[in-house]
Amino acid sequence: MNSAxxxxxLVVDDEVDLVTLLKYNLEKEGFRVLTANDGEEALLLAEEQTPHLVLLDWMLPLMSGLEVCRQLRRSPKTRDVPVIMLTARGEEADRVRGLNSGADDYISKPFSPTELVARIRAVLRRAAPGLSDELLRFADISMxxxxxxxxRGGRDIHLGPTEFRLLRHFMQHPxxxxxxxxxxxVVWGHDVYVEPRTVDVHIRRLRKALNETDEQDVIRTVRSAGYALDEKGP
Known part of the structure; x- marks a missing residue:
């Protein structure tokens, strides 16, 4: 998919470590990410670039997340942008306040990145169905x-789960x-010990599946560096 x-x-939070973690996990899942550390910066960025969704912390310096949400809803450019509130507040009354201010969903800290990504995709599906049905394209390959x-070229490619994740990652970063x-x-996860050479095995399987009928090999091996998805071939 074209990055555009x-x-x-738009991730809005004043906890630098959390913003870094969220940015990493969201980009890994194929999203583009803007970040802001306070409400005023968030409103400026939202007006300039109109994000598809805002992840908004409740407790912010200068301006509360609730006020940021209200102002997003008042602006013609951002009034329809979905907002997910991030907060340490888990009380039902606080959740109601967040939703009443215009938030579309609400997730309490601490949360798992996997759960957050699932909630983001669910909100995007409701707000803009075309975005969540992500179709990735590269050369004559569609995913x-x-x-x-x-x-590829009109024929179905049958991939195992690991090869599918590998190809998805390559197609998100051609x-x-x-x-x-x-x-x-990215593909196996930080907590799983796998020999680096295992990657080579799965790359071979991916190549075999993609090049079944002698198509151009789009997986490029870069000596001493790794692999890339590239129409220049191996």
Whole structure:
């Protein structure tokens, strides 16, 4: 998918470490990310770039998340942008206040990145169905993430789960070279120990599936560096 078509998420929080973590996890899932550390900056960015969704912390310096949400709702440019409130407040009354201020959903800290991404996708599906049915394209390869289907030149490509995740990552970052270690982190996860050479095995399987009928090999091996999705071939 062209990067311009990837959903743009505005993350608003004054906890720098949390913002870094959220940015990493959201970009890994194929989103583009803008960040702001206070409400005033958030409103300026939202007006300038009109994100597809705002992740908004309740407790912010200068202006509360509730007030930011209200102002987003007043502006013609951002009144329809979905807002998910992030907060340590778990009381039902606080949740109601957040929703009454115009928020679309509400998630209490601490939360898992997996849960947050699922909630984001659910809100985006309701707000803009076309964004959540992400269709990735590269050369003659198309990948429908919603249907979990891959096609090349009109034929179906049958991939195992690991090969599917590898191809998804490559198609979300075409042309970029990833080391085996980076691919292990993204595809297998930080907490799983897998030999780096395992990546080579799955790359071979992915190549075999994609190049079944002697098509051009779009997986490029970069000596001493890793692999990339590239029409220049291996």
């Amino acid at each position: 078509l990837k959903p743009l998420i 429908d993430l919603a249907a979990h289907r891959v096609r 042309g970029r070279v990833f080391s085996r270690e980076q691919l292990l982190d």
